[in-house]
Amino acid sequence: MKSLASKLSLIVLFFGMLTFAQDIRVHDPVVIQQGDTFYLYCTGRGISCFSSKDLKNWKKEPSVFPEKPDWTDQVVQDFKNHIWAPDISFYNGTYYLYYSVSAFAKNTSAIGVATNTTLNPSDENYKWIDHGIVIQSVPNRDLWNAIDPNLIFDEDNTPWLSFGSFWDGLKMVKLNPDLLSIAEPQQWHTIARRERSFELSDTNPGDAALEAPFIFKKNDYYYLFLSWDLCCRGEKSTYKVVVGRSKNATGPYLDKAGKSLFEGGGTLLVEGNKNWYGAGHNSTYTFNGKDYMFFHAYDANDNGSPKLKVGELIWDEAGWPSLKTKLE
Numbered sequence: 001m002k003s004l005a006s007k008l009s010l011i012v013l014f015f016g017m018l019t020f021a022q023d024i025r026v027h028d029p030v031v032i033q034q035g036d037t038f039y040l041y042c043t044g045r046g047i048s049c050f051s052s053k054d055l056k057n058w059k060k061e062p063s064v065f066p067e068k069p070d071w072t073d074q075v076v077q078d079f080k081n082h083i084w085a086p087d088i089s090f091y092n093g094t095y096y097l098y099y100s101v102s103a104f105a106k107n108t109s110a111i112g113v114a115t116n117t118t119l120n121p122s123d124e125n126y127k128w129i130d131h132g133i134v135i136q137s138v139p140n141r142d143l144w145n146a147i148d149p150n151l152i153f154d155e156d157n158t159p160w161l162s163f164g165s166f167w168d169g170l171k172m173v174k175l176n177p178d179l180l181s182i183a184e185p186q187q188w189h190t191i192a193r194r195e196r197s198f199e200l201s202d203t204n205p206g207d208a209a210l211e212a213p214f215i216f217k218k219n220d221y222y223y224l225f226l227s228w229d230l231c232c233r234g235e236k237s238t239y240k241v242v243v244g245r246s247k248n249a250t251g252p253y254l255d256k257a258g259k260s261l262f263e264g265g266g267t268l269l270v271e272g273n274k275n276w277y278g279a280g281h282n283s284t285y286t287f288n289g290k291d292y293m294f295f296h297a298y299d300a301n302d303n304g305s306p307k308l309k310v311g312e313l314i315w316d317e318a319g320w321p322s323l324k325t326k327l328e
Helices: 004-018
Strands: 030-034 037-043 048-052 059-060 083-091 095-104 111-117 129-137 150-155 158-164 172-173 188-190 210-218 221-228 240-246 267-271 276-287 290-299 307-316 321-323
Touching: 004 210, 030 083, 030 276, 030 290, 030 307, 037 083, 059 150, 083 150, 129 158, 129 221, 150 188, 158 210, 172 210, 188 210, 267 276, 267 290, 267 321, 290 321
Parallel strands: 240 276
Antiparallel strands: 030 037, 037 048, 048 059, 083 095, 095 111, 111 129, 150 158, 158 172, 172 188, 210 221, 221 240, 240 267, 276 290, 290 307, 307 321
């Protein structure tokens, strides 16, 4: 029979998860499980990494890139190795880590990819191999931004990379089977957008604030999670997560009211409150039979610092998600 102390410890752990008892500073978290260990990757110098056994207690691990990839200065002059919004996947025995190189508030951007056969830094086979640019956006050429990648496979096991921020919405492009390059002939889709003021120049990010697509397959639907409004602005952050779904990976995605995400639709999932200025840039996974959403929120009680949030997702009878416990 468990002691009272043991029971109380379990209760604290359980409710700690539900009330988002996370205190590590992260931006744009993605997570994957290898064996009994979870690895979290996020925006940071060389791509920051943490590990955990329980999704609650996190240990800092070495960055993916101690030195910036050689090609990055070709995209962003004098790049400082501050890499944004990674995405991690496991496919055919290899881990694929997509990542963003960009200049803030510009679509001077590129998405790169690196591979590894293990995520454990103590493993003798641990070595990240960078494969360079997968896709690049150029000001005055492209009305989209090559950041915030997310890999998804459709029902035919075809790989698609979604990405994007501001400008004319979130895009999706078909990849080659090697997951390292765009397939030819190229197939592109716009999976979400909001109305942008027509008079703005093409170099202006615009006022159609959306970014960070993440697609999660559950039962018969692909669910597209994305972030609306403003991140990275401390007390002025207005980030929030909305969702839509589709029977096809490439869309069209509709919200709970039936409005297309291509036409500005999106069902609200989480937003800021008096304790959190904004909450967004999520990733979603099934671990040990439960669905979890990882995101960051700006702590109003800590000068707007971005903190990790982990919440369990529950689903209503119609198949729409919500957080089991609200952000408090």
